[in-house]
Every structure is written in C-alpha cells, then in structure tokens.
Amino acid sequence: MTGQPSGPPGPATSGTGSPATTGAGSPATTGPTSPVAGGTGSPPTSGTGSLATSGLTKAFGGVTALDAATVEFRHGQVNALIGPNGSGKTTFFNCVTGMIRPDSGRTSYRGADITRRSPHAIARAGIGRTFQLCRVFPRMSALDNVLAAARPDGFWSQLRGARRRVELDRARGWLTRLGIEHLADVEARNMSWGQQKLLELAGVLMSGPETVLLDEPAGGVNPALLDRIGALVRELNAEGRTFVIVEHNMDLVMSISDHVVVFDRGRPIAEGPPAVIRSDERVLGAYLGV
Amino acid sequence: MPSASELPAAPRHRLGGLFRAVAILAVAAAVLSFPSWAPNPYILSAGVVVLNYAVLSTSWNFVGGFTGYISLGHGALAGLGGYATGLLVVRAGLPSFVALAAATLLVAAFAVPVGYAALRVRGASFVIVSIALVLILLLVFQSWASFTGGSRGLVVPRPFPGLLRPEHHRVFFYLFAALLAVALLVWWLVDRSRFGLGLKAIREDEDKAESLGTPTFGYKLVVFVVSAGFTGLAGGLYALWFGDLDPVFQFSILTGSYLVLMALLGGVRQLFGPLVGALVVGIGLEYFKVEFGNTPLHLAATGLLLALVVMFMPDGVLPALGALVDRFLRPAQSSIREVTAAELRDRGSGPPEGDRPADPPASVPVGAPDGRSAEERS
Ligand SMILES: Nc1ncnc2c1ncn2[C@@H]1O[C@H](COP(=O)(O)OP(=O)(O)OP(=O)(O)O)[C@@H](O)[C@H]1O
Ligand SMILES: [Mg+2]
Numbered sequence: 001m002t003g004q005p006s007g008p009p010g011p012a013t014s015g016t017g018s019p020a021t022t023g024a025g026s027p028a029t030t031g032p033t034s035p036v037a038g039g040t041g042s043p044p045t046s047g048t049g050s051l052a053t054s055g056l057t058k059a060f061g062g063v064t065a066l067d068a069a070t071v072e073f074r075h076g077q078v079n080a081l082i083g084p085n086g087s088g089k090t091t092f093f094n095c096v097t098g099m100i101r102p103d104s105g106r107t108s109y110r111g112a113d114i115t116r117r118s119p120h121a122i123a124r125a126g127i128g129r130t131f132q133l134c135r136v137f138p139r140m141s142a143l144d145n146v147l148a149a150a151r152p153d154g155f156w157s158q159l160r161g162a163r164r165r166v167e168l169d170r171a172r173g174w175l176t177r178l179g180i181e182h183l184a185d186v187e188a189r190n191m192s193w194g195q196q197k198l199l200e201l202a203g204v205l206m207s208g209p210e211t212v213l214l215d216e217p218a219g220g221v222n223p224a225l226l227d228r229i230g231a232l233v234r235e236l237n238a239e240g241r242t243f244v245i246v247e248h249n250m251d252l253v254m255s256i257s258d259h260v261v262v263f264d265r266g267r268p269i270a271e272g273p274p275a276v277i278r279s280d281e282r283v284l285g286a287y288l289g290v
Numbered sequence: 291m292p293s294a295s296e297l298p299a300a301p302r303h304r305l306g307g308l309f310r311a312v313a314i315l316a317v318a319a320a321v322l323s324f325p326s327w328a329p330n331p332y333i334l335s336a337g338v339v340v341l342n343y344a345v346l347s348t349s350w351n352f353v354g355g356f357t358g359y360i361s362l363g364h365g366a367l368a369g370l371g372g373y374a375t376g377l378l379v380v381r382a383g384l385p386s387f388v389a390l391a392a393a394t395l396l397v398a399a400f401a402v403p404v405g406y407a408a409l410r411v412r413g414a415s416f417v418i419v420s421i422a423l424v425l426i427l428l429l430v431f432q433s434w435a436s437f438t439g440g441s442r443g444l445v446v447p448r449p450f451p452g453l454l455r456p457e458h459h460r461v462f463f464y465l466f467a468a469l470l471a472v473a474l475l476v477w478w479l480v481d482r483s484r485f486g487l488g489l490k491a492i493r494e495d496e497d498k499a500e501s502l503g504t505p506t507f508g509y510k511l512v513v514f515v516v517s518a519g520f521t522g523l524a525g526g527l528y529a530l531w532f533g534d535l536d537p538v539f540q541f542s543i544l545t546g547s548y549l550v551l552m553a554l555l556g557g558v559r560q561l562f563g564p565l566v567g568a569l570v571v572g573i574g575l576e577y578f579k580v581e582f583g584n585t586p587l588h589l590a591a592t593g594l595l596l597a598l599v600v601m602f603m604p605d606g607v608l609p610a611l612g613a614l615v616d617r618f619l620r621p622a623q624s625s626i627r628e629v630t631a632a633e634l635r636d637r638g639s640g641p642p643e644g645d646r647p648a649d650p651p652a653s654v655p656v657g658a659p660d661g662r663s664a665e666e667r668s
Contacts, residue, residue, distance in 0.1 A: 118507075119497070120503050124503045135498040136498075137494035138494060148488065149503075151503045157484070159479075159483050
C-alpha cells in the first residue's frame with residue numbers, strides 16, 4: 001500500500017503510536033469526545049433551519065401516516081418530536097432517512113434536497129438514526145457492531161483491515177463513553193435490551209452524524225439508564241450535534257429538549273419551547289386526551 | 291492491507307490455535323500428496339472432481355457466506371465459464387489458457403447485469419431469481435445448437451495433447467489446488483477487511499447497514515462479481531480438464547444445490563467451511579456413485595446428511611468441531627470477556643450492567659401504549 005491516499009485526516013500531529021486517551025484530540029469529525037466539525041467549516045448557528053420537510057405525505061393503503069407534513073428542525077439544538085401512537089413519527093423518520101419513499105413532498109438538509117437520495121447517501125450527508133425497535137447486528141460482537149459503522153472514504157480504503165488501530169480506538173472510545181466497554185467481545189444478541197440500545201447508539205455515533213434522529217431512546221429502559229441517556233444527549237449536543245428525538249416519556253422530553261414539535265394524525269399541530277408546549281391546549285387535547 | 295497497525299481479531303486460546311494450525315497443515319499435506327497415493331487414475335480423477343467442488347463452494351461463499359444471499363445459480367455460472375472457455379477454443383481458436391482467462395472476464399462481466407437485477411430482491415425471491423438464471427441459460431445453450439453444439443454437447447480439445455491420462459489428471463489436480471489456494475486467500479483478505487465487515491453487516495441486517503452509510507447495493511454487486519469470476523474460472527478449468535460439455539450437466543440446479551449444501555455443511559462463516567463441506571459431500575457423492583451407480587439413491591443419502599447437519603449443527607461442522615475442542619481445552623471459565631450474558635444469567639448473576647437480561651420482556655412497553663406518558667407525568 002502506498003501511504004494513505006484519500007483517508008480522513010489522520011492523527012499525524014498527535015502521534016500515530018498509541019493515543020493514551022481514546023479520542024482526545026482525535027481527527028476532526030467523529031472522535032468519541034471531540035466536537036463535530038460543521039460540514040462547511042462555519043460553526044452552526046442555533047436556530048437556523050437544518051432538517052426540513054415540506055408537504056411530506058405518505059399513505060399505507062387507506063391509512064394516511066403522513067399528511068402533508070411541513071416541519072423544520074433547528075440546527076445545533078435538541079429537538080423533540082412527540083405525538084400519540086400512530087401519529088406518524090416513525091414514518092416521518094423513515095421518509096426523512098430515505099428508507100420509505102414519500103408519496104409526495106420534499107426533504108431538505110442544510111440547503112440540499114435529499115428527498116430521492118438512497119439511505120446510505122443520506123447517512124453520509126450527516127443524518128444518523130436509531131430504530132424504535134433497536135437494531136443491532138445480532139451475531140457480531142459489540143466491538144464489531146461499532147466498527148461496522150465506521151465510514152471509510154474512498155474505494156480502495158475499503159480493502160484495508162477492519163481492525164486498524166485508529167478505528168479500534170475510536171470504536172472502543174464510543175463503547176467506553178456509553179459505559180459498555182466491558183461487553184466489547186460479547187455478541188450483540190446476548191446483550192440485554194438496555195445494553196443493545198446503548199450499543200445501537202454507539203454505532204450511530206461512530207458513523208459520525210451531525211444530526212441524530214432517536215426513535216424512542218427511553219423505550220423499555222430503566223430510570224437510571226434513562227438519566228444517563230438524557231445527560232449524554234445534552235453532552236453530545238454541546239459538542240455540536242443536532243438531535244431530533246421521538247419520545248413518549250414527557251419528563252425526558254421536557255428536561256432535555258430546546259424545541260418541541262407535536263404531531264397528530266400525520267402532521268404538526270404545534271411547536272415551541274417545552275414550557276409552552278406543556279400547556280398548549282391543542283396538545284393536551286390531542287396527546288394527553290384531556 | 292495487512293499493516294503493522296492492525297491488531298489480532300480476538301485473543302484465541304493457544305492450544306486451540308495450535309490445533310487449528312496442525313489440522314490445516316494435515317489437510318493441506320493430504321490434499322497435495324493425494325496424486326502420489328491415489329491407487330488408480332479413476333480415484334485421482336474423483337479427486338479432481340472433489341477439488342473442483344471445493345473451489346466452487348468457496349467461490350459461492352463470497353456471496354453466501356458474507357452477505358447471506360443464497361444463490362442456487364452458481365452452477366450455471368460455472369457452466370457458463372466452461373462453455374465460454376470451450377467455445378473460445380473451438381470457435382475462435384484461442385490457446386486454452388488464454389480462452390480460460392477471457393472466459394473468466396466474460397463471466398464476471400455477465401455477472402454485473404445479472405447481479406444488478408437479482409440483488410434487488412432478498413431472501414426467497416433471490417433464490418428463485420438465481421434458479422431462473424439456471425433455467426434460462428440451459429434453454430439458450432440447448433436450443434442454440436448451431437453455436438453451442440446443443441444437446442449433442444461440445445468437445446473441448448485438451449490443452450496438453452501429449453499427456454497420458456494419469457498425468458493429465460495430476461496436472462489438473464494441482465491446477466485446481468492452486469486455484470483453491472487463491473480463492474481461499476482472497477476470501478481471507480475480504481474477511482478481515484472493512485469491505486468484509488460491511489458485507490457481514492448486510493448479512494446481519496441490510497437496512498441497518500444501509501442506514502449507517504454502507505452502500506449495500508454496491509457492496510453486494512462487487513462481491514457477486516468476484517464470486518462469479520472465481521466460479522467461471524473453475525468452470526472453465528473443469529471444461530479444459532473434462533473435455534466434454536453437456537448443457538444438462540453444465541446448467542443444472544443440482545450443481546448449485548450441492549455447492550450450497552457443502553458450504554452450509556462446513557460452515558459459511560468459516561474460511562475453510564466450504565472446503566470441509568466439499569470434502570465430505572464430494573467424497574460421499576463419488577463414493578455413492580461407485581457403490582450404487584448413478585441412481586437417485588445418492589441424492590437421498592445427501593439429503594439425509596443435510597437434514598442431520600441442519601438439525602444438530604446449524605452453524606456447520608467446523609463451528610461444532612471448534613466448540614468441542616474449546617470445551618476440551620478449557621474446562622474452567624475464568625475470563626469475563628469470554629462469557630456471554632446468557633451464560634452469566636445461568637450462573638445466577640446478572641450481566642455487569644445490572645440491566646434486565648436478554649431480550650425485551652413482553653411486559654416492557656416498547657412502543658409505549660396510549661396514556662403512558664400521562665401516567666408518568668403525574
Ligand atoms: N409499513 C407500514 N405498513 C402499513 N402501515 C404502516 C406502516 N408503517 C406505519 N404504518 C401506519 O402508519 C401510521 C403511523 O405509524 P407510525 O409508526 O409512523 O406511528 P408513530 O407515531 O411512530 O407511533 P408510535 O408512537 O406508536 O411509535 C399507523 O397507523 C401505522 O399503522
Ligand atoms: Mg413510532
């Protein structure tokens with residue numbers, strides 16, 4: 001192999017040997033403890049639109065899961081997307097990430113139209129997601145689960161070993177940060193539900209997204225872990241990542257989000273800061289059944 | 291590729307590694323010395339057939355093992371390689387091994403549109419598409435008799451006309467052994483690469499891999515073309531060795547099924563799985579043919595074998611063997627890193643995290659029911 005033609009900026013300055021602390025001063029985008037470098041170099045300004053849809057519509061047979069949904073999430077913030085069961089939140093994620101093709105409407109991300117892009121292209125554009133029913137690679141070790149999310153640049157770099165030290169350190173760093181480093185060699189299918197959720201998140205973060213969509217991160221998770229996930233989201237946000245979180249646990253939503261969008265029957269019915277949403281009558285009516 | 295900055299996959303047991311190395315060396319020595327102790331040319335030719343199976347199932351395993359896509363059409367890709375080689379020699383007058391190389395490229399090129407169409411569907415649909423490939427090719431090669439020779443067959447001239455029969459078998463035995471070595475080497479390289487990890491992610495959960503940014507379709511297509519190339523090469527070598535091609539045997543679903551059986555039997559996640567499977571099934575098939583003649587009986591026996599393996603060794607012979615050796619070598623578990631959560635639970639202690647063990651219990655509302663959040667608020 002002749003050097004590293006097209007790899008990501010290696011840690012040439014910080015010494016390639018053995019980084020003592022994982023991630024510290026690691027290359028630009030995706031180190032476990034490093035802030036996200038904004039795509040264009042300029043720091044994201046809070047409040048500007050980043051992920052936005054207009055008139056997004058999707059029907060399954062007779063059921064209209066998304067009904068001309070026009071939404072805009074804020075870059076650099078923790079956004080929450082709430083709404084009753086079946087109000088189209090997961091379908092919204094699926095359409096935005098390209099896993100389902102909407103019947104009509106558009107999605108744009110940081111100014112670019114991503115409506116018709118394939119899921120991997122959308123992921124590479126900087127949008128990562130977790131799944132409501134937590135998806136990991138069951139017959140891979142936790143470490144391999146995270147390594148599989150590393151995104152090598154360039155065609156030929158795919159042929160390099162999967163366990164190069166740079167990637168291993170980053171993967172271990174994420175496992176450590178999520179508190180599951182002791183499970184690195186355990187196959188994902190043998191891990192508990194809560195551990196699998198943490199592992200899924202570690203994988204998504206390894207792939208280096210600027211914007212992370214979480215579908216019910218608190219589903220089936222005990223209160224202690226819930227606090228940890230909440231704190232982690234805030235930390236990752238402070239490092240520059242944008243979040244959109246679908247969640248039914250109102251305590252979590254109200255405590256971590258900057259901006260809340262409420263869905264009902266496939267379209268937004270209200271949005272605003274948590275304190276306002278909490279007392280919005282339409283929300284109370286649609287969501288809490290008051 | 292391999293560089294100083296790579297670390298070994300996982301700490302293996304010393305004795306386990308030794309056992310593995312000895313087993314590999316023993317099999318390699320047995321295979322390589324086979325032509326000298328094979329009692330007669332017939333047995334030697336059976337050895338060539340078995341090695342051909344080993345190359346084919348290892349080639350199949352590029353797709354089947356890494357991505358989990360089960361193709362029954364690889365027999366037809368081999369047949370195509372055979373016919374392409376034969377026709378290039380007979381009709382275009384190319385030297386045998388130039389024809390072989392050209393045929394390999396042709397099959398690989400043919401695999402691009404085939405893969406492009408077939409890899410869009412998953413699971414059972416992919417299996418059916420791969421069967422369709424066999425039937426279409428059979429039909430074409432049977433009915434286009436003016437070019438292919440049709441059901442009368444195609445006679446391919448031998449590349450070394452001066453050689454006597456036993457020598458001819460010997461030379462091809464070693465050619466197949468060399469091809470097997472190359473196929474195994476490439477499979478091993480893919481296995482440890484980022485590309486290979488991406489392919490395995492596809493096998494585990496294709497949509498999930500895609501959502502993490504893996505261009506799954508491109509990955510599948512590339513590995514399908516590599517697999518088809520090796521398969522076509524083996525088919526072409528077979529044509530040069532056997533010298534007589536018949537569409538019914540070249541484009542047969544049975545061949546494809548044997549390859550699947552061999553790989554599953556040996557273990558599709560193992561480098562040497564298909565080889566071991568090919569040795570077991572190939573030797574079995576040849577033996578049954580000698581004992582019972584070419585009756586359906588050997589098919590029944592093979593079917594029974596497959597059923598037994600699926601029931602008792604769902605991951606194949608090699609992993610079952612590995613587990614046995616492991617149990618033998620380390621009776622007392624000490625390191626936590628080797629213990630699965632399930633085993634820990636069996637011992638009565640929870641997993642280190644202290645979370646609920648195993649899968650989400652039915653009582654945990656994963657998709658929270660209506661009103662749950664209201665309750666939690668109060
Ligand atoms: N693949 C599908 N096929 C058919 N109908 C679907 C499909 N996916 C979603 N739906 C329907 O679309 C509607 C919206 O579902 P969706 O999963 O988006 O709701 P949600 O807001 O995520 O609900 P929850 O809070 O329960 O997760 C529901 O009526 C659902 O039955
Ligand atoms: Mg949902």
